[in-house]
Amino acid sequence: MLQGARHAHVQALNSAANELNIPLQIFELRKDNDLFEANPDAIILPGGESSTMRLIGNGTNSQLLPKLFELIREKTDLPVMGTCAGAILLSDPQDEGGKIVDAIVDRNAYGSQSESFQSTVDASLISRDFLGIFIRAPRFLSLGENSTAIVSHGEEIVGARTNNRIALTFHPELSNDNGFHKWLISKALEVRS
Amino acid sequence: MSKRLDFTNLRHGTSLLKRGFAKMQEGGVIMDVVTPEEAHIAEDAGAVSVMALERVPADIRAQGGVARMSHPDMITEIIETTSIPVMAKARIGHDDEARVLQSLGVDMIDESEVLTPADPFYHIAKNDFTIPFVCGCTNLGEAIRRVAEGAAMIRTKGEAGTGNVVSAVQHARLVKEEIIYAQNTGLEGQEKMVEVMMKGFHRIPNASNFDIKINHTPFGNINDLRTEVTTILREVVELGRLPVVTFSAGGIATPADAALMMNHGMDGIFVGSGIFKSSDPKTTAEAIVLATHRYQDADSVAEASRMIGEAMPGLEIETLDVRMEERGY
Numbered sequence: 001m002l003q004g005a006r007h008a009h010v011q012a013l014n015s016a017a018n019e020l021n022i023p024l025q026i027f028e029l030r031k032d033n034d035l036f037e038a039n040p041d042a043i044i045l046p047g048g049e050s051s052t053m054r055l056i057g058n059g060t061n062s063q064l065l066p067k068l069f070e071l072i073r074e075k076t077d078l079p080v081m082g083t084c085a086g087a088i089l090l091s092d093p094q095d096e097g098g099k100i101v102d103a104i105v106d107r108n109a110y111g112s113q114s115e116s117f118q119s120t121v122d123a124s125l126i127s128r129d130f131l132g133i134f135i136r137a138p139r140f141l142s143l144g145e146n147s148t149a150i151v152s153h154g155e156e157i158v159g160a161r162t163n164n165r166i167a168l169t170f171h172p173e174l175s176n177d178n179g180f181h182k183w184l185i186s187k188a189l190e191v192r193s
Numbered sequence: 194m195s196k197r198l199d200f201t202n203l204r205h206g207t208s209l210l211k212r213g214f215a216k217m218q219e220g221g222v223i224m225d226v227v228t229p230e231e232a233h234i235a236e237d238a239g240a241v242s243v244m245a246l247e248r249v250p251a252d253i254r255a256q257g258g259v260a261r262m263s264h265p266d267m268i269t270e271i272i273e274t275t276s277i278p279v280m281a282k283a284r285i286g287h288d289d290e291a292r293v294l295q296s297l298g299v300d301m302i303d304e305s306e307v308l309t310p311a312d313p314f315y316h317i318a319k320n321d322f323t324i325p326f327v328c329g330c331t332n333l334g335e336a337i338r339r340v341a342e343g344a345a346m347i348r349t350k351g352e353a354g355t356g357n358v359v360s361a362v363q364h365a366r367l368v369k370e371e372i373i374y375a376q377n378t379g380l381e382g383q384e385k386m387v388e389v390m391m392k393g394f395h396r397i398p399n400a401s402n403f404d405i406k407i408n409h410t411p412f413g414n415i416n417d418l419r420t421e422v423t424t425i426l427r428e429v430v431e432l433g434r435l436p437v438v439t440f441s442a443g444g445i446a447t448p449a450d451a452a453l454m455m456n457h458g459m460d461g462i463f464v465g466s467g468i469f470k471s472s473d474p475k476t477t478a479e480a481i482v483l484a485t486h487r488y489q490d491a492d493s494v495a496e497a498s499r500m501i502g503e504a505m506p507g508l509e510i511e512t513l514d515v516r517m518e519e520r521g522y
Contacts, residue, residue, distance in 0.1 A: 003241060003486065005216040030487060047217050048241065049277055055239040056486045061493055084217070108276065113300035114323045116210045119203040135213050136278065136300070174213045 002030070002057050002064065004048020004085060008173040009181075013044075016181035024185065032067040042079040042188040043072065045086025047135070047171055050107060053085060054094065069093050072100055072165065079187035080165040081180060087167035088138050091160075101167040102144030103160045109139035121158055121170065125150035126179040132158060132170040139169060164191065206323030211345035214278075214301065214325050215438040218242060218346070218461055222451070222482050223440070225249050225465040227267075229274040231474070238478030242278040242300070244463070245271040250307045250354030250443075251466035251505065254515065260308045262290040268297050280327070285521055286312020288321075288411075295324050301346070304328045304339075306520035307353045307465070314396045316522065318411040319343030329442065331364045331518055333371035334390040336435055338522075341421040342412045347435055349459070350518045351443020354466050356507035358450045360518055361441050365457040368435070376430050383430070387423050393522045394418060434458070443518065446471070446504045448484030448497035455488035470505035477501045 010026055017024035027038035045053075057065030072080055082090040082101070091105040110116070113136060121132035132153060140157050143149060150166060151159025159168045164187050172180040204210075221241025226232045232243045247263040248256065262283055272279045278300035283290040285304055290311070294302050304317050306329050316339065319326040325345035330336035336347045349368065351361030375383060394415065398405045407415050428436045441454035442463035451462045462485050464478075471477040480497040487493035510516070 003220040005213075005219055007219065008216055030490075048219070049217065049221065051236060051277060052221055052239045052241050052482070055237075056482065059483065061483070061487070061496060112272070112298045113210075113214055113278065113325065114205065114295065114298065116214065117203055117205050118207055118210060133209055133213055135210060135217060171213060174209060174216070 002053040004046040005173060006046050009044050009046050012173045012178045012181045016178040016185055020182060020185060022185060029064055032063040035064060035067050041192055042184050045082040045089055047084030047086060050085040050088040069095060069097060073097055077164050077191050079184050081184050082167045083171055084137060084169060087169055090165060090167045101160055101162045101165050102146035104141040106139045106141050108136050110137055119153060121151050121153045123151045126183055130177055131175040133174045134170045137169045211325035212437055215346035219438055221461045222485050223463045224468055224478060229270050231469055232271045232275045234475050235478055236275050236277050238475060239482035240277060242280055243275060244280045244303060246282055249466040249469060251470050253307060254354040265297055272298055282308055284308040285310035286315050286317060288317050291317050295322055302326050306350060306517045310520050315411050316342055329521060332367045336368060337390055337422055337425050338393050340425050340437055341418060346438045348440040348442040348463055352510055352518050353443045355444050356446035356467060356505040357444045357510055359510060361444050361454055365441060365454060365459060372429055372433060375426060383426055387426060390422055391419055396522055448480045448494055451481045451484045452488040452494045455485055467505055472502035
């Protein structure tokens with residue numbers, strides 16, 4: 001977790017863990033050492049400004065992003081959720097290692113904040129309708145062969161999955177439904193056992 | 194298979210979207226810029242947003258006169274050249290400057306005491322807008338009134354354009370202590386707090402020769418407003434913090450200043466004059482971003498402090514002709 005909406009994710013994770021009756025420890029990651037110390041079973045890349053995240057995450061005194069990407073590529077079944085800016089980082093890591101979620105994404109593709117919207121999306125991953133909150137959201141231009149659509153808004157794909165990594169262009173942490181966070185925790189348990 | 198789009202369900206400008214936008218700024222630095230070139234420097238240094246304005250607060254203070262909304266051309270130019278969100282300032286109570294800014298396509302409006310207030314009684318009716326607002330506060334009551342009026346984000350005011358962090362600390366501490374007071378005072382005490390807070394909406398009777406009773410405000414019926422203030426105060430008591438993202442502003446000039454405000458529990462930092470009034474703006478901007486991100490780690494803040502050249506010259510609060518923090522109701 002770098003710059004961005006981490007508090008809302010922490011709340012959603014805690015409520016999901018509570019309902020699943022699972023003990024959960026959450027770590028805020030700011031530098032490579034935080035990642036090694038946390039040794040996480042699942043990772044969330046929150047929304048925020050992707051340009052800021054890249055700068056601070058690649059900085060010499062952080063090195064969080066390169067180590068994070070390395071870990072995710074190494075552990076191919078590690079559950080990862082990227083929302084909004086996080087989805088941009090997963091689809092476009094801007095390093096030598098290739099895409100982490102196989103999709104081409106366009107940043108801030110709907111326009112300024114007055115174009116931000118909320119609408120019901122079809123979340124096939126968790127088999128239900130979901131309140132999609134899109135804030136200066138990115139947009140998938142296309143999905144690669146290694147990814148599948150997991151959420152759609154009308155004709156448009158707004159969620160993509162490669163292995164256990166999901167990239168969402170909206171903010172599940174801002175709605176009252178913790179379904180995606182439950183999915184992430186459940187996946188982590190499945191992988192660990 | 195995808196379903197048909199249900200457009201009755203598609204909504205813009207909701208409270209979720211406005212407050213959500215502010216949440217995306219958490220942990221970030223928002224920088225004042227006066228040209229597209231400065232906006233580039235800010236973006237490349239890791240700013241989460243830029244505040245487009247014609248003069249930074251230090252210059253407004255030095256030059257005096259009425260400070261108004263910036264020229265639309267300069268705001269548009271900055272919007273066109275940056276990929277990060279662009280904010281702009283409207284005068285307190287100037288709904289029409291705010292409407293202009295919304296029509297220009299800014300992402301958030303700062304209803305700011307740095308500009309000369311336009312309305313001596315009321316702030317802007319912010320719920321009438323699609324885009325979110327950030328407003329300043331010096332204490333809990335002011336913060337809650339602004340949220341009740343529709344602000345999606347709060348910043349403590351500090352004293353802009355001084356390079357002096359003392360007011361920023363004062364306001365952060367006051368808000369925090371007043372929240373603790375609210376948590377310990379019980380329901381009856383909270384009701385008394387609400388009555389004190391409501392006084393900020395009753396400025397017209399003080400100015401009039403007649404015995405005017407306030408029933409309606411730009412923000413709706415006064416009783417509904419009291420209910421709203423009460424609800425927000427309850428929320429504050431429960432959360433132990435304001436219900437919206439809260440940044441620090443006004444007087445932050447160095448990386449250590451930024452770290453200090455983050456350690457006071459602020460969600461992020463506004464830097465106005467501190468960057469582009471320093472000897473090396475690019476490096477100062479990068480250093481303040483670093484210190485804001487790694488505020489808990491003294492080694493990183495030390496490294497950030499080492500990076501900067503000369504900070505902006507500072508001013509003593511006591512010697513100021515204009516105290517911007519006193520503007521607003």
